Amino acid sequence: MSRTLRLAAALAMAVGLLATAPAQADDALTETARARISAFVEGVISGPDAVAPLLAPEFQIMRSNGVGYDRPGYIGRGAASVNARPRYSLADIVVTADGDVMVTRYFLEIEETIDGKSVTKRAPRLTVFRKIDGTWKVSAHGNFAHVE
Numbered sequence: 001m002s003r004t005l006r007l008a009a010a011l012a013m014a015v016g017l018l019a020t021a022p023a024q025a026d027d028a029l030t031e032t033a034r035a036r037i038s039a040f041v042e043g044v045i046s047g048p049d050a051v052a053p054l055l056a057p058e059f060q061i062m063r064s065n066g067v068g069y070d071r072p073g074y075i076g077r078g079a080a081s082v083n084a085r086p087r088y089s090l091a092d093i094v095v096t097a098d099g100d101v102m103v104t105r106y107f108l109e110i111e112e113t114i115d116g117k118s119v120t121k122r123a124p125r126l127t128v129f130r131k132i133d134g135t136w137k138v139s140a141h142g143n144f145a146h147v148e
Contacts, residue, residue: 033095033104036129036136041108045086048079056130056137063114063143064123084112091122100131101139108145119145 043051052075059071061078069078088110096103109122123145129136 029095029097029102030093032136033093033102033129034090036102036138037090037093037104037106037125037127040127040138040141041084041088041090041110042086044079044082045084048075051075051079054138056132056139058130058139059137059141060139061141061143064145065147081115082112083114083116084110087111102129102131102136103127104129112145114147118148120148 040051040054043054055071055074057071059074060068061074062068067078088108091107091109093104093106104127106125106127107122108125111121112119123143125144126140126142127138128140130139131137
């Protein structure tokens with residue numbers, strides 16, 4: 001195969017991959033993600049009654065210590081174990097989306113305790129949202145903050 005044909009084939013494959021890849025974040029999607037993450041964080045800070053409407057039926061959470069909850073468990077026990085100050089910041093948000101699913105990874109800086117134990121102030125998080133009836137709901141969340 002000639003060099004020109006190999007280059008054309010590689011270019012065609014790259015274009016094909018880009019056409020089928022999930023949408024990378026544009027400014028509007030990143031702002032949507034920031035707003036939805038903030039609503040989730042504020043719901044957790046406010047407690048189980050505030051966070052419940054933000055969660056999708058299939059919601060699951062996994063913490064760095066291996067503790068995980070489904071939606072009823074988080075509303076009934078997990079959310080109540082979090083005590084956080086209302087001031088926080090989000091950084092390095094990376095968003096991908098495809099249809100009704102939006103995946104976000106970011107760093108959350110916040111002062112919080114879980115089950116009375118301090119956790120790392122700045123730690124990575126992964127939050128997955130699913131659009132239900134036009135509203136983004138939290139489908140899954142990974143909290144990678146170390147318990148100190």
